Amino acid sequence: MLAITQQTYGGPEVLETVEVDRPRPGVGEVLVRVAATGVNAADWKVRSGLIRGLGDPPFTLGFDVSGVIEELGAGTTRFRPGAEVHGMVFSRFGAYAEYVVAQEVALAAKPATLDHVHAAALPTAAxxxxxxxxxxxxxxxxxxxxxxxxxxxxxxxxxxxxxxxxxxxxxxxxxxxxxxxxxxxxxxxxxxxxxxxxxxxxxxxxxxxxxxxxxxxxxxxxxxxxxxxxxxxxxxxxxxxxHYVVPSGSDLREITAAVERGELRVEIDQVLSLADVAKAHQLSESGRVRGKIVLIPWNPPR
Structure with a gap:
């Protein structure tokens, strides 16, 4: 599969597209085919080394995901393959990729009223x-x-x-x-x-x-x-x-309910391909974004 990775800390130019093995879900995890991933300020702060919570490179960024479950790990009970989900990913293998592994407890069903682009913009920010x-x-x-x-x-x-x-x-x-x-x-x-x-x-x-x-x-x-x-x-x-955000499928379900009641909507500033990830980071760092930037993979699921 294709993924964005970096070998060192630095500017947007350190982000590169590579071919890597598709990950396999472990206990309590699911494999998600990525339909979209949101860009957060934390992304470029980790990329540049301002935040070092993922350890030293190489790693793949992308804390937000919306997509389709492809495979279940042991001990998962909430979802089935084919389910549309969104949520947060906290690992060295993030959602700037065609597939990502996520903790089942950090995911919620994608709001029926939202497409994957808008659903991917919600988790970390909301x-x-x-x-x-x-x-x-x-x-x-x-x-x-x-x-x-x-x-x-x-x-x-x-x-x-x-x-x-x-x-x-x-x-x-x-x-x-x-x-x-x-x-x-x-x-x-x-x-x-x-x-x-x-x-x-x-x-x-x-x-x-x-x-x-x-x-x-x-x-x-x-x-x-x-x-x-x-x-x-x-x-x-x-x-x-x-305040530090905590990944939470239960909180995300409450947020989903607020979306479906019409109390909450997410604004999309731009939608870009993961091929344009460096441009997305430049825009995010500018501080002039209204709402969210969302990235879609090279071959998103339909």
Whole structure:
């Protein structure tokens, strides 16, 4: 089968197409023929060496998958061959490939209302927002940084569905889009200091990182929380909470239900072939993507 791999850390140019053996599922695993895979910021951060959770290269990226189950490993009970599924993959052999092995417990049935492209865009981004905002209460004020991005635009919708008052930072060109998703207030961070424009926030979801942590602290109430999904500079404040996404088929099933109720939709910025993976990473690194970039394999299943 074909897969994208890298032999060293570096820029998008280190990504290369290679021929490798098709993997076999182990205990609790299934083999999925990849129909589409989402691009996340974590992908290029791992590729460049900023995140080293997969160990040293070589490895194949791709944390999101939507596709068709081809083979079952021992001890699997939820799915059958031919089932359409989506979810997260956490291993050195990711979904930038024609086939990928995934833990059955990390998968959910693909939403019937979505094609594989949209289903592949959901898992990491939606799970990040869903889990980060799990304790959100109706009536609370939430500030979402990078609200038009892959995680951000889903967080806006999830917070809205949970009854929150939603404030987002985004360029003016994305304000109409975000109002359509339910944002109550919007701040163009390129023209206005958000810290001077908003107060009495119960929850800040930081999807930018760095100095956005300390800059966000003044907008919080004394009992508020800053939920950091990127790594920021507010870690010494007692209101700080570092958030890491956890693969979860059960959470993904709840997300699927929200999609099917019409409470949640995923925006696709671009669909590219895995042959254009370097271009996809360049776009993702630019920080100017609305919603998600999705990659489809060289010969996707029909």
């Amino acid at each position: 799970l990040t927002a869903w889990q980060a905002l799990a304790e959100l209460q109706p009536g609370q004020r939430v500030l979402v940084h990078a609200a038009a991005g892959g995680v951000g635009h889903l967080a806006v919708q999830i917070a809205r569905a949970r009854g929150a008052h939603v404030i987002g930072t985004a360029r003016t060109t994305n304000h109409e889009f975000l109002r359509g998703l339910g944002a109550d207030e919007l701040i163009d961070y390129t023209a206005t200091d958000f810290a001077a424009a908003v107060r009495d926030v119960d929850v800040v979801l930081d999807l930018v990182g760095g100095e956005y942590g300390s800059r966000s602290l003044p907008v919080l109430t004394t009992s508020g929380r800053i939920i950091d999904a990127q790594g920021n500079d507010a870690e010494t404040d007692p209101r700080y909470h570092r």
